[in-house]
Amino acid sequence: MAVVETPSRFQLALNSPGKGLLTPRSSKKKGHLELTEKVKQERTRRLVEGGSLDAKASGHPAREFVVEVGSIRSADELHLDLRQALSVKRGDLAIIQGEAFRCVPRAPHLRGIPLVVKKLECVDRKTYDLKLFEMDTFARFQGHANILSLYSFWNExxxxxYVYKNLVLLLEEGLLGDLYSTIIRGGVKKSTGGGSLSTGEAVEEEEEEGEGEEDNAQRPYIGSRLALRYACDIARGLLAVHNCSIIHGRIKPSSIYLDGNGTAMIGEFGKVELDSARHTHQLFSKVLIGRAIPKTLVYWAPELLKLQRYGKEVDMWAFGVTLYQIYTGHHPFTVDDENAFRDEALLAAFDRDPIVGSNLAPIIDGCLRVNPDERWTASQVLNYAQTFFAVDVQRVYRGHRARISYRK
Known part of the structure; x- marks a missing residue:
């Protein structure tokens, strides 16, 4: 078997489709050996069928071709879908601006792989160096089941x-979108009947807890079982990041994505933007502050709002706010008044009525604590969520078996 040189990976695949395909990075043998024709045909058939991707075939289609996708170093090697921007960040006070679009590689055998290209405009050298180091660190978590994979990044x-350099990121796409767009904004709607909530396969039927005459506004957006599943997924990703003594800095529903199997994945790091916003948000006008509260400031821990030293505990506070939001459909704090928001956030005073009696209440209460040393860690959240998720599943299974035996 011939050994393929690293610099020519993508060009070889681009110029000669079906030849020179490389094994994924999980191969630990000498060099990257060429795949057999049988394996190449099977992978091509699974990824490209009539020019479209079958999302059900694989929750992470790009991870099977991580070597070829990771060799992309230019936007010229991608087909960009410019019809709709996934996200746009603009503003005079933003040190990092940019936008994101869907894309697919130009190589014929890779054109069914959904990817996202995100261009970040860094205004100065310091910001660029910090963001470059942050993305290099984030790329080391590539392949984790609960962390979005960054396959490649380059500068333009x-x-x-007025911009120093552009940093371009090539990320895998969450096939089912993010938690905000899928569950909170448009994915969940109340039925006109008994007040249960549904969104296809993403949202399960609400369990009957408490009195039947309870107001629909107090009912959870999703069932506790699905929320516990998301809590397990997010906690696993945070645990991997925190075990490396790294602060994520961008835990919120819009930065948590769902793969083709419905597994939650945390997005790219945001500590550079967090550090910049901490020192500049007091210069914002009332209009900018009003816009920033529901999108950014509501996820800030009290030590961030008071400009104090902070650590990994700020991610757990943001995790508690995120879990409350995806379960109830609204923020735990007031977001339309700056003074009321600060008073509530600095004292961790939020409405506990929507979560009373649910398995999520101890997690949210444990994460939303003013003292960082008293907050739950990702390990504690994972242990609790896994235990109650398993108990809930076993209870449902026993009920299923009982109904089958009764029908017999």
């Missing part, structure tokens, strides 16, 4: 004279 010359 900016078109604006």
């Amino acid at each position: 010359k900016p078109t604006s004279p």
